[in-house]
């Protein structure tokens with residue numbers, strides 16, 4: 038038994054776990070103790086957000102990006118990426134498909150692409166609301182307040198912007214500013230809330246240089262921020278990025294900073310479960326990255342350790358392959374129908390139901 042296990046703090050919900058208790062649980066390694074954590078997260082999920090799993094159809098509308106995040110495969114400096122923008126009509130068709138599959142929400146995601154003009158995005162949002170009647174989530178990067186305001190007026194319901202890590206020094210290292218505009222994602226998240234969006238954020242787990250103590254701070258911050266959605270995925274190194282190269286070098290040399298957090302399935306599940314306890318009524322996806330780090334059990338574990346959302350990829354396959362923010366992200370051979378079916382089968386096997394309606398934190 039680990040020394041951590043002998044003092045495991047009692048589990049509780051809605052703020053009952055102190056910042057130190059969170060850190061303790063992140064270091065827990067005893068399988069029996071971890072079973073208690075999984076059980077507590079699953080019970081909390083059942084009690085606060087129910088059995089339904091909400092499906093959000095993801096459409097990756099552009100892989101252009103102005104930024105240089107050091108972990109991301111579609112960063113501006115990566116010349117090996119074939120760039121695309123999905124035409125508006127195709128995006129709206131994807132939303133119609135989402136409706137046919139019974140999804141309540143469509144998520145439009147892109148790099149920080151200023152070629153996606155304010156009015157173009159507003160028009161697409163309006164057409165989706167009109168033609169498909171779905172909730173619309175945007176995930177388009179750190180756009181100026183005027184854009185966020187225009188899109189909210191056009192009918193966008195939610196906005197996702199991960200802060201990735203609350204460790205300021207690490208954040209600056211992995212997410213360089215754009216020109217002289219200082220990146221402050223926490224401020225943008227507050228603006229989104231003020232504009233009436235349901236706001237979502239999230240982190241990566243196991244970034245080189247990220248400690249367990251820092252992840253405990255992240256979860257503590259989720260608790261304070263009243264976020265509607267929180268996405269948690271492992272850091273998956275992309276070889277064509279500066280951070281991916283650093284990761285490979287450290288791996289080869291066994292050279293890790295003290296207290297380096299692991300980027301594995303188990304650690305990601307601990308963060309997910311503790312986040313469910315810290316924010317019992319938020320919407321938490323079983324992320325694609327989690328399902329890739331353990332192809333057999335990642336998604337199942339996510340859904341049974343706190344998650345209540347899945348985001349099936351509806352991006353047409355010819356574009357999907359080019360949205361490689363981390364390796365193997367795109368299941369390019371699977372059609373949207375096949376993805377929809379496999380998720381339905383998984384939910385049936387887990388005894389979970391498909392959520393009806395938009396599935397928002399404030400709209401259901």
Ligand code: SF4
Nearest residue numbers: 102104106109112148
């Ligand atoms: S993480 Fe987002 S903003 Fe950063 S480079 Fe990748 S797509 Fe662009």
